[in-house]
Each structure stands twice: as structure tokens, then as C-alpha cells.
Amino acid sequence: VICLFSLKLHPNGRLLIMEASVQLGGHSRRGSAGPEELKGLARLKIRALEKLEVDRRLERLSEEVEQKIAGQVGRLQAELERKAAELETARQESARLGREKEELEERASELSRQVDVSVELLASLKQDLVHKEQELSRKQQEVVQIDQFLKETAAREASAKLRLQQFIEELLERADRAERQLQVISSSCGSTPSASLGRGGGGGGAGPNARGPGRMREHHAGPAVPSTYAVSRHGSSPSTGASSRVPAASQSSGCYDSDSLELPRPEEGAPEDSGPGGLGTRAQAANGGSERSQPPRSSGLRRQAIQNWQRRPRRHSTEGEEGDVSDVGSRTTESEAEGPLDAPRPGPAMAGPLSSCRLSARPEGGSGRGRRAERGSPSRSNEVISPEILKMRAALFCIFTYLDTRTLLHAAEVCRDWRFVARHPAVWTRVLLENARVCSKFLAMLAQWCTxxxxxxLQNLKPRQRGKKESKEEYARSTRGCLEAGLESLLKAAGGNLLILRISHCPNILTDRSLWLASCxxxxxxxxTYRSATDPVGHEVIWALGAGCREIVSLQVAPLHPCQQPTRFSNRCLQMIGRCWPHLRALGVGGAGCGVQGLASLARNCMRLQVLELDHVSEITQEVAAEVCREGLKGLEMLVLTATPVTPKALLHFNSICRNLKSIVVQIGIADYFKExxxxxAQKLFEDMVTKLQALRRRPGFSKILHIKVEGGC
Known part of the structure; x- marks a missing residue:
């Protein structure tokens, strides 16, 4: 005997039987059925009523939680707007002080040039310069105080975001526990005898009528979608339409954003907390609603949840791994506006449960009211996320932080969930592009994820390939600075978050204008770090970088060799470095234009220098070492001489003056000493020099700190 029937939910909550037929022996009879068929039909009706009652209660519960979360989000948004207004006022004040600082620096530079030109007026100009420097230091102290205030404000904002993240994580765990409890309830309903189900169904059937139509929410704006619920002894279906009503959640600073998160709405009159009391209430409702829910215990549970949040560590790491990338990934943005990737389509019987587990492609800034209005529409914005998918995204986030850039771009093409995590800004904290042929559009595409x-x-990047009919001059002219537009997008997106910038071995496609963009x-x-063989830095770029970036403690600007402009980096650049960054800790300079005058000025101004690297500098003799050490370098810990001729007496002088010296690295070749x-x-003389340097390692105090690397294996 096969019973066929269709059910329809009336707006007042009543379940109507539209059509029923009993087919026996291949013939269909309408409106007449035996006692056994009627009993089976009644049992099926009771089960359907129980399912609908549970769904309605869960929907009401979810709506109340959503309203409370919306209220909290509104208060937080008002607080953020107030903080933003205060931050804007402080930023304007900082800009004004910055302009005053630039004016003072221009005056100091003008005085410095007058000192260099007019030796006779040195005494009077020096007094004026000291006065201006004192005034500049006072202004800098004011700027430091403002920066400290901004940092404290940012710390308070980060603390608020962290508390919000922990609150959302707790709600997700509660939803997970509720879903597991519903599965237990469904399995117990499937194994209950028919007589007990009938009694329970009678109690549950009176629930909608007892509440009255006035208690119902206008929650069925769209057409009703019929769903099939299968209950067996082994458990219920993985998704029952209400157990996974959690839309897509976006991530912010390594956590889920509360603006894009919806949680199960509680029924009206139910307690706010979904702890053990909440689960017990839902269990009683699923068994027929004959028992009353327990009294609310929200205050005690809330205090316990706050203690758990304070003890819990952060779930996500914002550290990324460096990696290389080529021009892959440009095609990944073409599918941004598409829906979910290809997946097995559910059958008619599975359409209801699976439709509530899809991902959401909600645009940024969508309000809760807009989401409620779209809930009845069949568009993609109505798709929701189950707690299992949220857990999978959290696991992917922990994994993707260790992927290199190329692998991260490929991972975004796997599926929608992978793309969601792979393109989150918290994954792109450390970006490494090397040994690849990229274009400016690719860098601009990365900028949207590198906030x-x-x-x-950026290391060893290459431009487009040269055309067959294109000359070398035309190719060099067309590709000069071709990546600077994309780099500007990257720097603008990163903004104040960027702490480390390295540009090396990118000739012609990235010029010294890159440092000017960084200063802006x-x-x-x-x-x-900026090292180039075609466009080494000059004193103008160093001045711009010093005016914009005052917090630099490590600077590597030695030109690469062979350099097309060997004299561009000169003593004036060294003097400018000392004036701009007196608190510098690590420095790498070089070039034929670096002399004893510039090195002495640098040592005099940078008193905290700990690491000094000289690349392709003229020979360092004992006299040069004495002149440089007379002015400073008292706290030097590491000295690196790359392709820089040095005498043994000079190394002895460095070791005797610099008491904190822990390492001396000498990398030399025969071409550094002789033109032929x-x-x-020349080879014999070079071998004698290397032998003298090696002999220093036998001296007391040199065996552990002196490291000599000779090109050619001498």
C-alpha cells in the first residue's frame, strides 16, 4: 500500500491536506481509504506537524537573537563613528604639524647649503642652525605625542574588535551545540513508537493555536518552498532547514565580521542564552511542547561565557609566508561576480535541506534590514552558511597563512570557500614576488587583498617580452617604470600597515620614484631596501623618504654593480641619511661616490648604528678607519665589506675602537684591487693580500669574528 499526499502551510499556521489518494493493486481510489491507511496517514501528518512546530520555534528564536545582535552592532557603529571623527581631527592636526615640520626642514637645508658655500659665515649660521634644530625637536616631540594618542586609540579599537570576535565565536559554538541536539532529538523521534508519537503530536498540534496569529512574525514574504524531511533510526538529515541558518561571514583582522553574520533566531519569549537551558527548551519543544521551558539563566551564563572568552587564545594567525608568483591569478578575478562553483545538484527530495547550506555572496555594507528583505527571494544573496562550512573556512585560514603567493593564487580557483579565504586581507600580510614576469595590472589586482x-x-621581476620588431631602445623606453602604477596601488592599499619594503634587482621597471611613492x-x-643598477637613489629621493618616513631603523640603498650611474650615490647622500635618521640601527651603502667625508658625517650623526655594510667602496685604509671611528661607530656590532678593498691595519683599528664588534665579514675579489x-x-699580489688577511684570524679576538670570503677560491 502506497500513501501519496501533499501538504501546504496556511498563513495562520495550519497544515492543510490538499490531496490524498491510496493506490492498491495498481488502481487509485480518491476520498476512500481503510482504517490502516488512515492511521498511517495520521502518523505522517503528526510527524509533519512536529517538524513544522520545531521550525517555527527556531525561526522565532533566531529572529530575536538577530534583533539583539543588530542593536549591539548599531551601538558599536556609533562608537566607531565617534572614534573616526576624533581620529580625523587628530590627523588634520598631524598634517598641519607635518607641514610646519617640512618648512623647518627646508630652512635647515638652506642653512646647511650656506655653511658649505660660505666658510666665513660658519659661526653665525651654525648658531642659527642649532636654534632651528631645537625648535624642530620640539615640534617632533609634539608629533610623537599625537602619534602616541593615535596608537592608543587604535589599540582600543582593536580590543573592541577582539571582544566582538570572541562573542561571535561563542555564538557559533552555541549554534553547533544546538544542531547536534536537534540531530539527537530527530533520531529519538524516529525510534519512538507510533502510540507515543500520537500523544506527543496532540500536544504539539495545539501550540500554534495557543499562541494565536498575533504572535506570528511576517516571515513568509516569498512563496513557500516545500521541503521533504526524512527521519530514520540512524539519525536525521544533516540539515533541516533551520539547523544551519547561518549566512556567510566575512573576515576582518583575522576574525569573522559581525556585520555579515546572522545567527539562529530565538523564539519569542525564550531566554537569550543558548546554553544548556536553551538546548533543553528546544528538546522539550521537539518532543511535543507539553513541558514548559526552564527559567532564564542568561546572567550567570553570560558571566561564564565572558570568563571563557578571556581565557581563550586567538583562533587565527595573521602571519603569512613569503613566496614567489608569476603572472598567474589574473584570471581569478573574472569569476568574482559568479555564483558558487560547479557542485552536485541536489535532487527534488534534497532541495529543501541543501538550499539552506549554500554560501552567501553578500556585498560589503549590506544592512540587516536588506538581508531580511532578501530572505524570501531566490537570488544568490539568500544563500547561507552552515557551521560546518565556517569551521572549514577557519581551518583553511590557518593553513593558507603558510602558502606562498603563487600557491595562494591557485588555491583561490578551487572552489568558492577556498576563494573566500585565499582572498582575505589577513592572509596577505607578507607578500613576496620574485623571479616572475608581472604587469602593473597584476599588482593593482593584488592591492585589493593587501590592505x-x-x-x-619585489625581487628580480621582469617586464613583458620584447617584440620582434621592437628595438632595444624602444623596449627600454616603453618598459621604464611600467610597474610603478601597480606598486602605487599596493602602497596605497597597505598604507600605514606596511613596515618592511624591499625592492631589488628590478632594473628599469621600478625606479627610485618607488621610494618617493613609499614616502607618500x-x-x-x-x-x-632599494637596490638598482639603472636608477640608484640620489639625495633628492633620500630627502623625500626622510621627510615622510621618520621611523626607519634599517636602510639598504647600496647600488648594484655594474651601475649605469656610479656617482649618483655620493657623500651628499650619506650626509642626508645621517640627518634624516639619527636613530638608524642597520645601514647598507656603497658606490664609487662614497668617500671618507660622507662616511665620517654618517658615523657622527648615527650614533646608534649597529650594522654597517659597505658595497664597492674605495679602499679602506687605516687613515680612513681612524677618521670614521673618530666621529662615531662606538656601538657597531657587525661590519660587512663587500667588494671593498681593506687593509689588515684598518681591520685592526676597527676591532680596537668598536668594543661591541661581534662579526667582520670581508668579501673580496681580485677585480676589486686590479684593473687587469x-x-x-696581479694574481701574486692578490694572494699576498689574502694571506695577510687570513693571518689576522690567528690574532687574539679575531678568530671568531673575522670571516673572509674570496672570489675564485684563493
Whole structure:
């Protein structure tokens, strides 16, 4: 005997049987059925009523929680707007002080030039310069105080975000526990005898009528979608339409954003907390609603939840791994506006449960009211996320932070969930692009994900390939600075979050204008590396970088060799470095234009220098070492001489003056000493020099700190 029937939910909560037929022996009879068929039909009706009653109560419960969360989010948004207004006022004040600081620096630079030109007026100009420097230091102290205030405000904002993240995580765990309890209830309903189900169904059937139509929410704006619920002894279906009503959640600063998160809505009159009391209430409702829920215990549970949040560590890490990337990933943005990737389509019987587990592609800034209005529509914005998918995204987030850039771009093409995590800014904290052929559009595409990047490395990048009919001059002219537009987008997106910038071995496609862009957008830089063979830095770029980025403690600007402009980096650049960053800790300079005058000025101004690297500098003799050490370098800990000729007496002088010296690295070749390195006389003299340097390692105090690396294996 096969019973066929269809059910329809009336707006007042009553379940109507539209059509029923009993087919026996291949013939259909309408309106007449035996006692057994009627009993089976009654049992099926009771089960359907129980399911609908549970769904209605869960919907009401979810709506109340959503309203409370919306109220809390509104208060937080008002607080954020107030903080933003205060921050804007402080930023304007900082800009005004910055302009005053630039004016003072221009005056100091003008006085410095007058000192260099007019030796006769040195005494009077020096007094004026000291006065201006004191005034500048006072202004800098005011700027430091304002920066401290901004940092404290940012710390308070981060603390509020962390508390909000922990609150959302607790709600997700509660939803997970509720879903597991519903599965237990469904399995117990499937194993209950028919007589007990009938009694329970009678109690549950009176629930909607007892509440009255006035208690109902206008929650069925769209057409009703019929769903099939299968109950067996082994458990219920994985999704019952209400157990996974959690839409897509976006991430912010390594956590889920509360603006894009919806949680199960509680029934009206139910307690706010969904702890053990809440689960017990839902269990009683699923068994027929004959028992009353327990009294609310929200205050005690809330205090316990706050203690749990304070003890819990952060779930996500914002540290990313460096990696290389080529021009892959440009096609990944073409599917941004598409829906979910191809997946097995559910059958008619599975349409109801699976339709509530899809991902949401909600645009940024969508309000809760808009989401409620779209809930009845069949568009993609109505899709929701189950707690299992949220857990999977959290696991993917922990994994993707260790992927390199190329792998991260490929991972975004796997599926929608992978793309959601792979393109979150918290994953792109350290970006490394090396040994790849990229274009400016690719860098601009990366900029939308690098808003939280604190490290950016561009090394050995190549432009487009040269055309067959294109000459070398035309190719060099067309590709000069071709990546600077994309780099500007990256720097603008990272902003004050960027702390480390490295640009190396990118000839012609990235010029010294890159440092000027960094000084405009990334004023919190602490470590800068720029090495180029075609466009080494000059004193103008160093002055611009010093005016914009005052917090730099590590600077590597030695030109690469062979350099097309060997004299561009000169003593004036060294003097400018000392004036701009007196608190510098690590420095790498070089070039034929660096002399004893510039090195002495640098040592005099940078008293805290700990690491000094000299690349392709003229020979360091004992006299040069004495002149440099007379002015400073008392706290030097590491000295690196790359392709820089040095005498043994100079190394002895450095070791005797710099008491904190822990390492001396000498990397030399025969070409650094002689113009004709292939001649036998030059090779013999070079071997004698290397032997003298090696003999220093036998002296007391040199065996552990002196490291000599000779090109050619001599």
C-alpha cells in the first residue's frame, strides 16, 4: 500500500491536506481509504506537524537573537563613528604639524647649503642652525605625542574588535551545540513508537493555536518552498532547514565580521542564552511542547561565557609566508561576480535541506534590514552558511597563512570557500614576488587583498617580452617604470600597515620614484631596501623618504654593480641619511661616490648604528678607519665589506675602537684591487693580500669574528 499526499502551510499556521489518494493493486481510489491507511496517514501528518512546530520555534528564536545582535552592532557603529571623527581631527592636526615640520626642514637645508658655500659665515649660521634644530625637536616631540594618542586609540579599537570576535565565536559554538541536539532529538523521534508519537503530536498540534496569529512574525514574504524531511533510526538529515541558518561571514583582522553574520533566531519569549537551558527548551519543544521551558539563566551564563572568552587564545594567525608568483591569478578575478562553483545538484527530495547550506555572496555594507528583505527571494544573496562550512573556512585560514603567493593564487580557483579565504586581507600580510614576469595590472589586482600587508618584497621581476620588431631602445623606453602604477596601488592599499619594503634587482621597471611613492603612502616604514643598477637613489629621493618616513631603523640603498650611474650615490647622500635618521640601527651603502667625508658625517650623526655594510667602496685604509671611528661607530656590532678593498691595519683599528664588534665579514675579489686581474703579477699580489688577511684570524679576538670570503677560491 502506497500513501501519496501533499501538504501546504496556511498563513495562520495550519497544515492543510490538499490531496490524498491510496493506490492498491495498481488502481487509485480518491476520498476512500481503510482504517490502516488512515492511521498511517495520521502518523505522517503528526510527524509533519512536529517538524513544522520545531521550525517555527527556531525561526522565532533566531529572529530575536538577530534583533539583539543588530542593536549591539548599531551601538558599536556609533562608537566607531565617534572614534573616526576624533581620529580625523587628530590627523588634520598631524598634517598641519607635518607641514610646519617640512618648512623647518627646508630652512635647515638652506642653512646647511650656506655653511658649505660660505666658510666665513660658519659661526653665525651654525648658531642659527642649532636654534632651528631645537625648535624642530620640539615640534617632533609634539608629533610623537599625537602619534602616541593615535596608537592608543587604535589599540582600543582593536580590543573592541577582539571582544566582538570572541562573542561571535561563542555564538557559533552555541549554534553547533544546538544542531547536534536537534540531530539527537530527530533520531529519538524516529525510534519512538507510533502510540507515543500520537500523544506527543496532540500536544504539539495545539501550540500554534495557543499562541494565536498575533504572535506570528511576517516571515513568509516569498512563496513557500516545500521541503521533504526524512527521519530514520540512524539519525536525521544533516540539515533541516533551520539547523544551519547561518549566512556567510566575512573576515576582518583575522576574525569573522559581525556585520555579515546572522545567527539562529530565538523564539519569542525564550531566554537569550543558548546554553544548556536553551538546548533543553528546544528538546522539550521537539518532543511535543507539553513541558514548559526552564527559567532564564542568561546572567550567570553570560558571566561564564565572558570568563571563557578571556581565557581563550586567538583562533587565527595573521602571519603569512613569503613566496614567489608569476603572472598567474589574473584570471581569478573574472569569476568574482559568479555564483558558487560547479557542485552536485541536489535532487527534488534534497532541495529543501541543501538550499539552506549554500554560501552567501553578500556585498560589503549590506544592512540587516536588506538581508531580511532578501530572505524570501531566490537570488544568490539568500544563500547561507552552515557551521560546518565556517569551521572549514577557519581551518583553511590557518593553513593558507603558510602558502606562498603563487600557491595562494591557485588555491583561490578551487572552489568558492577556498576563494573566500585565499582572498582575505589577513592572509596577505607578507607578500613576496620574485623571479616572475608581472604587469602593473597584476599588482593593482593584488592591492585589493593587501590592505593588511606589513611586508612587501619585489625581487628580480621582469617586464613583458620584447617584440620582434621592437628595438632595444624602444623596449627600454616603453618598459621604464611600467610597474610603478601597480606598486602605487599596493602602497596605497597597505598604507600605514606596511613596515618592511624591499625592492631589488628590478632594473628599469621600478625606479627610485618607488621610494618617493613609499614616502607618500607608507609613513610607518621601519625597514627599506632599494637596490638598482639603472636608477640608484640620489639625495633628492633620500630627502623625500626622510621627510615622510621618520621611523626607519634599517636602510639598504647600496647600488648594484655594474651601475649605469656610479656617482649618483655620493657623500651628499650619506650626509642626508645621517640627518634624516639619527636613530638608524642597520645601514647598507656603497658606490664609487662614497668617500671618507660622507662616511665620517654618517658615523657622527648615527650614533646608534649597529650594522654597517659597505658595497664597492674605495679602499679602506687605516687613515680612513681612524677618521670614521673618530666621529662615531662606538656601538657597531657587525661590519660587512663587500667588494671593498681593506687593509689588515684598518681591520685592526676597527676591532680596537668598536668594543661591541661581534662579526667582520670581508668579501673580496681580485677585480676589486686590479684593473687587469688576469695578469700573473696581479694574481701574486692578490694572494699576498689574502694571506695577510687570513693571518689576522690567528690574532687574539679575531678568530671568531673575522670571516673572509674570496672570489675564485684563493
Amino acid at each position: 593588511q600587508a606589513h611586508s612587501l618584497t 603612502y607608507c609613513r610607518a616604514l621601519q625597514a627599506v 686581474p688576469s695578469s700573473p703579477e
